[in-house]
Amino acid sequence: MSGHEMSGRDESAGDATLFLRATQELSANGQVDVRVNSLDVGLGGVTAESIAVESWKPGIASVPIRGDRLKVRSFYFPQTGGWREKFAAAQGAKSASPAGDAKSPASADEASPKSAAPKTATRIAPPRDVVKLEDRLYYVLQPPLESVFTGGALEFPFTPFPYQFEGIAFLYPRFAAVLADEMGLGKTMQAITTIRLLLHAGEIRNVLLVCPKPLVTNWQREFQTWAGELPLTIIEGDQAKRRWQWHQSESPVKIANYEVVVRDRDIIDDDGLKFDLAVLDESQRIKNRSGTTSEVVRSIRRTRSWALTGTPVENSADDLVGIFEFLQPGYLTPGMKPRRMGTLAADYIIRRTKDKVLTDLPPKMFRDVEIELTAAQRETYRIAEEEGVLRLTDMGPGLTIQHVFELVMRLKQVCNFDPLTGESAKLERLEADLEEVVAGGRKALVFSQWVETLEQIGERLGHLNPLYYHGQIPSPKRDPILKRFKEDKNCPVLLMSYGAGAVGLNLQFAGYVFLYDRWWNPAVEDQAINRAHRIGAAGPVTVTRFVAADTIEQRIDQVLREKRELFDTMFSDVEPSSARSGLTHDEIFGLFKLRSPQGPIKFAA
């Protein structure tokens, strides 16, 4: 390369003024050879030592320009085959696409154009417990989730809400996570979509989903909606069939109810089954750490553990310990202060409430209706309470919390119906309200904790053709009841028990919810209310809570309020001044102004 002459003042050098007369040549080795003819001022950044100037003859100075070789860090990400490839391999040539899946989307890497471009860009952030930089970058460098939806690689029936994208981004990288959104925000869809993405990415190969028995068909339906191409195995039937199903490897997702999992613990243990992901729906089922259900699900061999619940804390902060024993044994311990527990668990839990994320969801309005018992009811109630308290007092040291509960139940039943006369002040009010609801062309859910109460209500409301949905109705008959309630204009009222109707059902077409009696904890009541108040609700949901004045129901109502305060302490930044850590045995006995005759009694809702 031929050189060229540099001479005079270099204006481009900014504040450094340089006067030199030199020629420069770019040599093959990347250095600039500067032949200095005269040098008036030192070269900025170049020391005198690095330029040997010989005054008595033209000097040669070599200025290293390029410096050391630039250090580069490289990360190569694993490219494993997705679920479909494994499935195809297992199926051989016959499974170019899953059998019977006409609307099966293309594989994750087979794109097709799709609808409107995303407006948000939700990125996956690595959780704190992912330590290796390579692993963290793998998540940081993933495309925004919205691009998966609009890119056409997978088909989705609806575009999720932004907060749902955030939920998916939360679950995706986590090996231990609690999705604790308030009921009605779409935990099911978020879990299914994340499972689907992980399966297609090849990050997981087999999933076990455990849920309460009444929700199995709901999950099945939601999988068909949100991940129609994924074959499912529902674990059910006799033992031989179930054993075969547990070992069935052609579908990546198995769904089992809690009872089946407990019943098949030997199959799961002895046959060495292992899952890449185990998901517990309604995970409050394992809050009791010493229970068999908890013990069995904790023994399932798995790599990732997720818990889904709208109520991570129902009664006391220790409920969360039970869930974490499944996720991260020993991480939380019983007796920890709620605030401390909330801080430790923060990176593992995501919880959103409707009022924060669904600002366009119709409002939920509460009416607390204080009912004056009829004269006959009041008299029956008075006698029952006085005799009951007397009996409890007489029991002395033999008194247990169970005895107190029995009295509470009896009094609550009197508040519903007078057992002697059949009178019910609540029913009179309910009937009047329902007449109005039905006249307006709307539908209503009525909740009670007793099937007998529901039947008594049903007899009186025969002209409204009420439908029943409770634990005594066999599972196969339940879905048709819900279908009829939804579609039949002549059936505007559904009478439900808290146990059967509180979780997982989508009844957003019902604009009214009546709580005929109150459950022991607010979480269950919230679950019931949110059957109607959830995504898709066409209008406001009105919740009517009946409370019989001057009865045990009012005292329980006070307890429920205090439980809500506990929840707020753990899952909000603002600590209420009167926050409580749960019910003490004295408080339970205090319902009747009784003193506890013995040590602490564990409260079981």
Add this chain to the structure above:
Amino acid sequence: MGSGDRSAAVGGFYTVFRHEQHGLFGGLLLLNRNGRPLEFHCTAPIKPNRAQEILYGASLESYLHGEAIGAALLAKASAPPTFVCVETPAALAVREFIEAPVAMIVADAQPEAEDRPLFRVDAAHERGLHSVTFGSRRLALAKRFAADEKPLAEQLATLPEHFDLAEPFARIRGAIEEAQRSGR
């Protein structure tokens, strides 16, 4: 979310950004056609010394973006990308070191464009940009490599319609920040 084999890599996304304290960081992200990461390469920070500033003069920017950083990153790729997207004209200089089209993303609206420093593509070569439009995508090539238009069009045609060519740069910045954090 990654899947598919490495040979499916098509896109290289290369950018350089300046950190007040440390200097210039370069990042190269290789993606498959669905935008999923296959490889990521990033440089340690580099600061031109005074001699470089003086002796390279106006060509310093393209030297740094092209040869010093870009070429070093491309050398680490397990397979050369079939095209490379860049954010600034200076980075187009990396085309000298790869036999694949290198195109600058032109944003639809650049309200901040007036605030951006002006770059010379390469003082040693013909100045100017060659603008191209493929559907809704607006790009620019170094004029010297205007003939890349056709092969670039062929490569872009293989991408999904909604593949956002500007989006991966945010990932690169996020990754470099993450790497910086982990290095502290």
